[in-house]
Amino acid sequence: MQFSEIPGLEELKKQLISAHQRGKVAHAQLFAGRPGTAALPMALAYASYLMCENKAEDSCGACANCVRVKKLIHPDIHLHFPKVSAAENKYEKVLAEALPRFRQFVTESPFGDMETWTRKYGQENKNLLISRQDSRQMLKNVSMRSVEGGYKILLIWVPELMNSSSANAILKILEEPPEKTLYLLVSYNYDSLLATITSRTQLVNVPPNNIEEIQKYLEANGVDPSQAAQAAKLSEGKLGMALHVVEVGESQEYEDFQQWMLECWNRNLTGLVHRSEDFSKSGKASQKTSLNFAISLIRNAVVHASGQHPPTQNEAETSFVGKFADKLGLHKLEKIYTLNNEALIHLERNSNPRITHLNLSLEITRMLNG
Ligand SMILES: [Zn+2]
Numbered sequence: 001m002q003f004s005e006i007p008g009l010e011e012l013k014k015q016l017i018s019a020h021q022r023g024k025v026a027h028a029q030l031f032a033g034r035p036g037t038a039a040l041p042m043a044l045a046y047a048s049y050l051m052c053e054n055k056a057e058d059s060c061g062a063c064a065n066c067v068r069v070k071k072l073i074h075p076d077i078h079l080h081f082p083k084v085s086a087a088e089n090k091y092e093k094v095l096a097e098a099l100p101r102f103r104q105f106v107t108e109s110p111f112g113d114m115e116t117w118t119r120k121y122g123q124e125n126k127n128l129l130i131s132r133q134d135s136r137q138m139l140k141n142v143s144m145r146s147v148e149g150g151y152k153i154l155l156i157w158v159p160e161l162m163n164s165s166s167a168n169a170i171l172k173i174l175e176e177p178p179e180k181t182l183y184l185l186v187s188y189n190y191d192s193l194l195a196t197i198t199s200r201t202q203l204v205n206v207p208p209n210n211i212e213e214i215q216k217y218l219e220a221n222g223v224d225p226s227q228a229a230q231a232a233k234l235s236e237g238k239l240g241m242a243l244h245v246v247e248v249g250e251s252q253e254y255e256d257f258q259q260w261m262l263e264c265w266n267r268n269l270t271g272l273v274h275r276s277e278d279f280s281k282s283g284k285a286s287q288k289t290s291l292n293f294a295i296s297l298i299r300n301a302v303v304h305a306s307g308q309h310p311p312t313q314n315e316a317e318t319s320f321v322g323k324f325a326d327k328l329g330l331h332k333l334e335k336i337y338t339l340n341n342e343a344l345i346h347l348e349r350n351s352n353p354r355i356t357h358l359n360l361s362l363e364i365t366r367m368l369n370g
Contacts, residue, residue, distance in 0.1 A: 001044035001070065001110060003058045007239065008213035009038060012206065016046050017057060025050070026202040028174050028183040030159075032190040033206030035113035036238025036285060040157065042206050043184045044069070044110065047077060047153050050182070065148075072103040075147040079103075080138055081157040082114070082128035083121070091133040111240035113188055114158060115283035128161065135166035142173045142181055156185045160192045167194050174200040208237025218242060234292045244285050245293075253293045254317065260294075261324070264365040272361040280354035287353050291344045298337045301325040305333055332367055339363050 003013045019025055031046075033039035045059070048069040052059035059066050068074040081102050086094040098121065105112060105120040118124055138154060146152040159167075174183060174197070185201060187193055209217075211232045217239065218228035223246050235242035245253070263271040279287060297317070300310035304325040310318075325333060343360040347353060 001041050001048055002061050002066075003045045003049065006038045006041045006045060007217040008209045009042070009206070012042065012204070013045075016042075016204070017049065020050065025182065027177045027181065028185070028201040029204050030185045030187060030190075030193075030198065030201035031204045031206055032187045034208065034238060035115075035188045036111060036235070036240030036244075037206050037208050038111065038239065039188065039206040040106070040186045041110045042204070043155060043186045044106070047155065047184060050151050050153070051076070065150075070107075072106060076150060076152045078138070078141040078152075078154045079157070080130060080134055080154060081117070082130055082161040083134075084123055084126050085129060085131045086133065088133060091137075095137070109240075109243075111238075111243060113240060113285060114161075115285055116240075119283070130156070130159065130162040130166055132163075132166045132169065135162070135169040138170050139173060142178060146180060151180050151182055153182045153184060156183060158188065159185045159197060160187055160189045162197075164194060167197055171196055171200065209239060210237060211235070214239055214242045218246060234289060234296060236288075236292070241285055241289055245289055248286070248289070253290060254297075254320075256290070257294055257297055258320065260361070261364075261368075264361055265368050267365055267369060272358065272365070276354045276358035276361060279357040280352070284347075284353075287347060287357075288344065291340055291347065295337065295340045295344065297321065297324075298333060298340060301328070302330065302333045302337055305330040328368070335367055336364055339367075 003017075006013070029043075031039045031043040033042075048059040048061075048066055049055055051065040051069050051074060053063040053065055054060040059069075061070075065074065069077060072079060079099065079102060081098075083098040083102075084094060101121050102117070105117050109116050109120070112120075114128070118126075118128060121128070138156075141152070141154055144152075156162075162170075173181075177183065183201070185197070190198070190203075214235050214237065215228050215232035218231060219225055223231070227246060231242040231245040234245050260275060262268075263275065279290070282290070297320075300317075300321045301324045303310040304321055305328070310321055328336070339360055343356050346356045
């Protein structure tokens, strides 16, 4: 990963590069952003930059070090990430199985989050964590000499999934690392990190992108312009979410929304219960995307019902929004809009997705049939 492969965030890239140029690389840095942001790509681009043999304003992307960092096989970069817990004598086996999958996940989905990793790892029903054995492995990595004589980097992905005993085990190395040893932590939930960790690391805040940056990035990667615009609009500035929308396809979201409203309209309780179960299984990124999509459609219907032209993307959507608006009227649409927004806020606060979605469906059902 090079800095140039990450859209926008130029200020942050400059800061990281300049810290190196001034010889001020902090030995423990915490890259913190929301899921779907460039927190991990930024840490990887930084690692690549530090290791590169021909760096200028970015890593060269072509030297032996860059190539090995890109494949995540550089002998001086140690990867630590949540995995299934194992008895001590099984740890090597678990690690050997998880590592290639983790490399593949990062290569294919650097903007992915824990949901994406859990899926790619094939461990949807397990609680993944950075265990006591992982922290022992970290201590081992730190005590080893750098293979190539340059930096030795420990990349710790999602340190919030480190329990307190494994976190405590590494406090000392975080505080007093051997020379040329760097810790790059990548977190999606800064607030849940132990203060003992945050106080020993320098915060590198990775903000969301702006909508234009995301739209441009998608178009540059071959996404059709109208789909790129729609996905960017739904993404909340998180490239991971935008890529998810593109992958799932807008048309499916759109048909799904129609089906959902019909179930509410027809008081199809069995259908709604199933729907909320599917919703809860779909993972947080999907849940938010689907609610954001609903909110954007309903917003357009509200605009239509108030006698203006909504900024819809295609003919089918324009026609649906028109009919939906005419049938419900402004008052009901506004209420449904509010209910969806409230559900989204509840989800952000980690409410139970199944109950949140079912409550939302039932309220809409009442509204439509009231
Ligand atoms: Zn290079």
